[in-house]
Amino acid sequence: MANICFERRALVEIPEPQPKIAGRLRRSYMDVLSTRVGSLQNSAASLTRRGRPLVSCSQRQWADESDSREEEEEKAPTVLSSQQLVQLLSSLILLEQKQKCTDDSSKLKLLLEDLLQKKASVYRSIPYSRLGSNRDAHCYRKAYPHLLAFKRSCQEGSQTLVRCGDWESVLEFALAGWRCTSELPHWDTASHNELREHCYATLAKHCSTALRHHQPAPSKAREILRRLKMAQGHNQQMSSCVEELKQLLKDLKH
DSSP: OOOOOOOOOOOOOOOOOOOOOGGGOOOOHHHHHHHHHHHHHHHHHHHHHHTOOSOOHHHHHHHHHHHHHHHHHHHSOOOOOHHHHHHHHHHHHHHHHHHHHHHHHHHHHHHHHHHHHHHHHHHHHSOOOOSSOTTSHHHHHHHHHHHHHHHHHHHHHHHHHHHHTOHHHHHHHHHHHHHHHHTSOOOSSGGGGHHHHHHHHHHHHHHHHHHHHOOOOHHHHHHHHHHHHHHHHHOGGGHHHHHHHHHHHHHHHO
16 A cells, blocks of 8 residues: 555644733723823922912902902001091090999909908917907917008008099008908907007008098088998097098089
């Protein structure tokens, strides 16, 4: 038999698959959305760095016009008429007087509160658990520092009001301080009561000074005279002030 030769086909090597071109890939919806959001944020940041707000042209123009009007109003001088100037001055004077009255009343209130606090400290310092008298020398030594503080408050408070020239407050402080002084403890030893007598003398002196510089209205003067007579019942050092006020009332009648 004839030799039959069959052709054998050579095996062809299959090449490796080539990578796809990136430009032809289809991006997903989320990738596209994130890209757009990032670009918007970058543009907004650049505008912010430049100092340009994201407003329309009409809004920007309106804002510029309003700014220019405000600058012109600030530069323009304010001219007041004579009537407006008089009203302004009168309102300032009234405000100053009101502020002064408020300051004087608050100052008198603070001084009286300090005096009452010193009197309360005197009574708190006295021991009440003793079997004997709580007005003897031992209790006096306990209360002596607080009595000195009370005396100092009487002197400094009245002197402060005298320097301010507020004579009505001086009279009120003297009468209220007189009542507080009369409420101090009466000690068994007579020499221990000299400090209270010194407070009486200081208050009577400043009360007399206030009456010489201040002439109250007749109704107000009669009320002060009534209170002075009550103060005279506690101590006779107020007698000179009572006589001065009586003479003042006689002069007002004439």
